Amino acid sequence: xxxxxxxxxxxxxxxxxxxxxxxxxxxxKGHIRDLPEKGMGIDIEHDFKPTYVPLPNKKSTIExxxxxxxxxDYIYLATDPxxxxxAISWHMAYLLNLPNDSKCRITFNEITKDAITHALDNPRELxxxxxxxxxxxxxxxxxxxxxxxxxxxxxxxxxxSAGRVQSVAxxxxxxxxxxxxxxxxxxxxxxxxxxxxxxIKFKTLLVLKNGKKVTISSKDELEKLLQELKEHIYIVSLVxxxxxxxxxxxxxxxxxxxxxxxxxxxxSLDTISKTxxxxxxxxxxxxxxxxxxxxxxxxxxxxxxxxxxxxAKNFILDKYGQEYYPKKTNVYxxxxxxxxxxxAIRPIDLSITPESIKNEITPNQYKLYKLxxxxxxxxxxxxYVYDSVVIDIQNGDYTFxxxxxTPKFKGYKIVYEGDLETDETETxxxxxSVNEGQELKCIEVKYEQKFTKxxxxxxxxxxxxxxxxxxxxxxxxxxxxxQILLNRNxxxxxxxxxxxxxxxxxxxxxxxxxxxxxxNVKFTAEMEKKLDTxxxxxxxxxxxxxxxxxxxxxxxLVVDKDAAKAETIKTDIVxxxxxxxxxxxxxxNGKFLACPNFPKCKNxxxxxxxxxxKEHEEVExxxxxxxxxxxxxxxxxxxNGKFLACPNFPKCKFTKDxxxxxxxxxxxxxxxxxxxxxxxxxxxxxxKGVFLACPNFPKCKNxHTIK
Numbered sequence: 173x174x175x176x177x178x179x180x181x182x183x184x185x186x187x188x189x190x191x192x193x194x195x196x197x198x199x200x201k202g203h204i205r206d207l208p209e210k211g212m213g214i215d216i217e218h219d220f221k222p223t224y225v226p227l228p229n230k231k232s233t234i235e236x237x238x239x240x241x242x243x244x245d246y247i248y249l250a251t252d253p254x255x256x257x258x259a260i261s262w263h264m265a266y267l268l269n270l271p272n273d274s275k276c277r278i279t280f281n282e283i284t285k286d287a288i289t290h291a292l293d294n295p296r297e298l299x300x301x302x303x304x305x306x307x308x309x310x311x312x313x314x315x316x317x318x319x320x321x322x323x324x325x326x327x328x329x330x331x332x333s334a335g336r337v338q339s340v341a342x343x344x345x346x347x348x349x350x351x352x353x354x355x356x357x358x359x360x361x362x363x364x365x366x367x368x369x370x371x372i373k374f375k376t377l378l379v380l381k382n383g384k385k386v387t388i389s390s391k392d393e394l395e396k397l398l399q400e401l402k403e404h405i406y407i408v409s410l411v412x413x414x415x416x417x418x419x420x421x422x423x424x425x426x427x428x429x430x431x432x433x434x435x436x437x438x439x440s441l442d443t444i445s446k447t448x449x450x451x452x453x454x455x456x457x458x459x460x461x462x463x464x465x466x467x468x469x470x471x472x473x474x475x476x477x478x479x480x481x482x483x484a485k486n487f488i489l490d491k492y493g494q495e496y497y498p499k500k501t502n503v504y505x506x507x508x509x510x511x512x513x514x515x516a517i518r519p520i521d522l523s524i525t526p527e528s529i530k531n532e533i534t535p536n537q538y539k540l541y542k543l544x545x546x547x548x549x550x551x552x553x554x555x556y557v558y559d560s561v562v563i564d565i566q567n568g569d570y571t572f573x574x575x576x577x578t579p580k581f582k583g584y585k586i587v588y589e590g591d592l593e594t595d596e597t598e599t600x601x602x603x604x605s606v607n608e609g610q611e612l613k614c615i616e617v618k619y620e621q622k623f624t625k626x627x628x629x630x631x632x633x634x635x636x637x638x639x640x641x642x643x644x645x646x647x648x649x650x651x652x653x654x655q656i657l658l659n660r661n662x663x664x665x666x667x668x669x670x671x672x673x674x675x676x677x678x679x680x681x682x683x684x685x686x687x688x689x690x691x692n693v694k695f696t697a698e699m700e701k702k703l704d705t706x707x708x709x710x711x712x713x714x715x716x717x718x719x720x721x722x723x724x725x726x727x728x729l730v731v732d733k734d735a736a737k738a739e740t741i742k743t744d745i746v747x748x749x750x751x752x753x754x755x756x757x758x759x760x761n762g763k764f765l766a767c768p769n770f771p772k773c774k775n776x777x778x779x780x781x782x783x784x785x786k787e788h789e790e791v792e793x794x795x796x797x798x799x800x801x802x803x804x805x806x807x808x809x810x811x812n813g814k815f816l817a818c819p820n821f822p823k824c825k826f827t828k829d830x831x832x833x834x835x836x837x838x839x840x841x842x843x844x845x846x847x848x849x850x851x852x853x854x855x856x857x858x859x860k861g862v863f864l865a866c867p868n869f870p871k872c873k874n875x876h877t878i879k
Contacts, residue, residue: 175244177237177264179251183283186454186462187250190285196244198237200251204230205263207310212318214311220717222311224263234267241268248295253279253514254470254648255309255707258302265298273297281471281515283454283464305707308716312336312699315721316690319728320683326732328678329758337645338656339683340696344638345663346672346680348629355626361388363397365406365565365572366616369604373615376565376572377597386570394619401567401617408610409571410564416577417555420584422474422504423516423548426647427640429469432547434633437539441632441651447536448517451544457532464520466544470648471514474504476552480518484552487522492586498554518548550588557581561603565612573597629669643697661762674762686731689723745785749775793819800826831855831862841878848874 174195178187181199188197205224207213215221226234241247247268249261261277270276277298278291313336320334363378380386388394424432433444448469454462476484481501488497504516519541526542533541559578564571575597579585606612630638636650645653657663662676672680684691699720705711741756745765750773754765765777765785777785792807798818805816807830818824844853846866853864853876864876 173244174246174248175240176248176250177261179257179260180449180453182450182453183464186283186464187288189462190288196240198240200233200237200260200264201230203227203256203260203263204234204237205267207314212314214314216721219714220311220721222307224266226267237264238268247276248292249277249298250279250291252470253281253468255302255306256648258299259306259310262298262303282467282520283452284520301707301709304713305703308706308713309703311717312720315717315724319724320687320690323728323732324679324682328682329675331759332675332679333660334679334683334690335656336690336699337649337696338653338660338662339680340644340691340693341639341653342657342662342672342676342680343684343691344635344642344644344693345630345657345670346677348627349672349677352626352629357623357625359389360622360624361391361394362620362622363388363394364618365401365567365614366618367406367565367612368615369606369612372602372604374574374599374601374603375618376563376574378570379573379597380571382569383571391621397570398617398619401570404568406565406567406572406612406614408563408606408608408612409566410562411606411608412560412562414560415557415580416560417557418583419502419555420550420553420588421547423476423518423551424544425472425474425506425516426470427472427636427650429517429544430636430647430650431633433540433543434631434636437543439536439540441636441654443536444540445651447534447540450537451541455533455537457529459529459532460524463524465524465541466520467515467518469517471517472647473506473514474516475506475514476503476518476548477515480515481552483522484549487549488553492553495581496554496583496586497552502552504551516548516551517544519545522549546588550584553584553587554581556583556585562597563603563606574599574603576600576603629671631668631670635670642693643700644693646700675758678758687724687727689727745777747773747775749773798824798826800824829856844876846872846874848872 176187176191176195176197178184178197178199179202181201184197184199188195191197205226207222208225209228213223213225215223247270249264251257251260251264257279258277265274265276275295275297278295280287280291316336316339317334320339321332324332324334365376365378367374367376378386388397421428429448430441430444433439434441437444439447448466451466452464452469454464457463485497485501522545526538526545529541530538557580559580560575561578562573562575564573566572575595576599628634632654635654639645639650639653640647657670657676658665660676661673662679663670663672665671680691689695699716702711702716706713706716743754743756743765745754746752747754747767747769750767750769752767752769752773754775754777755768756763756779757766763779765779767773767775779785793804794807794816796805796816797803798805798820801818801820801824803819803824805826805828806819807814808817809815814830816828816830818826841853841855841864844864845851846853846868849866849868849872851866851868851872853874854867855878856863856865862878864878866872866874
């Protein structure tokens with residue numbers, strides 16, 4: 173028996189189908205060994221030596237894998253083809269005592285029989301450079317988080333955290349919010365001259381004065397301009413006609429897929445990530461069974477394999493004809509740091525069209541597959557060709573302009589309607605045929621007062637685009653970074669746009685003041701480049717950590733010395749329980765009033781966003797006893813409605829469903845048997861009210877609604 177170790181259980185059935193009975197496929201379900209949850213796990217005194225321990229929830233997984241490995245004739249490590257995957261394989265090799273020079277590592281970018289067979293025919297040793305790059309990232313992130321988070325908790329509020337990437341990402345959101353707050357609108361006027369030539373009306377825009385961009389900032393300037401226009405005639409000064417070509421966008425990489433799917437499909441980053449993972453690992457279809465539809469989804473390379481290029485060529489020639497295939501195969505440049513061993517995200521088999529399986533997969537899977545499919549196919553097709561015309565009309569010192577484009581050959585746009593870049597002078601209307609030097613009659617001059625607008629807040633697609641442009645994090649970490657900021661309550665989504673919270677701004681201000689390098693975008697981007705250089709074997713990962721930690725440690729010692737206690741603000745509000753003047757404190761959920769005599773007096777009051785104070789409501793005590801400490805349970809309100817809780821929280825954390833039995837005859841619901849398994853049904857409560865449920869859930873999911 174040969175053992176093939178992968179990460180995701182969802183791939184298991186698909187791969188087993190291709191390999192047959194001689195192979196056993198085992199999934200680690202992600203990382204199996206990491207730095208300890210408690211304690212730093214890094215020996216700074218001994219050159220930052222990390223201590224890795226098996227993850228607590230993976231003990232049974234490791235034991236099962238070791239048992240299978242002991243029975244295997246050969247072991248292949250087939251975790252994902254990236255740095256994280258290489259590290260997982262390295263940890264697994266350690267736990268299984270595989271020799272350092274063992275050729276046990278295989279990778280494939282698509283889950284197909286040919287790709288897996290090719291990988292099995294070409295095993296290699298583990299790549300130490302990729303492993304070291306992952307180790308460097310993990311150690312740096314742990315050092316930053318472990319050293320800064322306690323300082324934030326001391327100085328600002330308990331349970332706050334900082335991170336090497338998350339904190340600078342937060343700064344981008346906070347800085348944009350400050351730009352919006354500080355923005356002062358400026359007045360400007362637009363001027364349009366409308367002409368009628370050959371019974372064709374067309375509108376032009378004032379763009380230049382004496383060959384330079386013109387700005388009209390007041391009504392007085394406008395009046396002067398309008399008077400000058402009356403003193404001169406309108407003459408065509410330029411007619412520029414040319415045939416232009418537009419090349420298709422490259423096939424998707426992780427970040428461009430996240431941006432396009434977010435903008436065009438209105439999906440959240442989390443939904444895009446999960447849906448893409450499904451399409452890569454394999455989805456259940458009636459026609460093909462469990463089938464992987466796209467290649468590996470965490471990539472920053474636009475490279476397309478020769479096999480995929482030939483597949484696209486044959487498909488395009490067969491369906492669209494020779495004119496739709498370029499004379500020379502399209503090749504797209506990746507950024508310098510891209511891992512060229514990867515391919516772009518593309519469909520595995522073009523014969524499986526989105527429409528052919530539309531009714532066999534979920535709506536989100538269909539929409540994302542269609543987007544990936546069409547983007548890739550278009551990337552291999554001929555250019556879009558169009559006629560472009562630009563007409564400039566001169567009036568004294570002023571130049572009015574209109575431009576237009578007329579499609580000549582659809583090219584790749586027959587598949588994927590990308591957006592042609594436009595400017596404010598472009599019109600979709602037909603333009604007349606005019607000649608340079610020709611005088612035109614203006615039938616109307618229109619003008620409009622406008623005011624400049626503040627920059628927009630970031631939504632998920634634009635924030636991903638920003639992080640990529642700034643070089644912060646990696647494509648695989650964008651979703652995680654956003655989720656951390658939201659989960660920590662450092663920012664929130666309002667109408668799908670990021671808005672920093674008060675605590676988020678406070679954290680950002682503190683870190684920016686005291687840890688300038690950590691909050692410096694260029695510094696963070698340079699660190700990402702160093703990690704890329706480590707993965708290429710051109711830089712020692714320990715030296716990168718040493719260089720970073722020296723200055724960082726000095727900053728930590730200075731700030732930690734001054735951060736002895738979180739700041740509090742005294743108020744004139746009297747605590748009704750002990751008579752002391754209450755103070756304002758910070759928490760992850762914002763500011764609140766607290767009694768200064770804590771823990772003797774635990775009285776608190778919530779401060780709402782508008783500054784008003786919300787009194788904490790009295791809890792209703794019941795006769796039901798807590799099974800843990802025998803206290804009378806109380807009724808509390810939560811996100812999903814009322815629930816019963818122990819009053820001794822947090823020492824006792826017992827909770828249970830609250831069932832409002834008013835108006836319900838309990839006798840008729842006593843000893844009701846489950847008709848599926850025979851167990852006695854129990855009363856439960858949910859979002860839709862009270863219902864009977866089988867106690868053997870999830871094995872038995874029988875329920876009955878109580879009206």
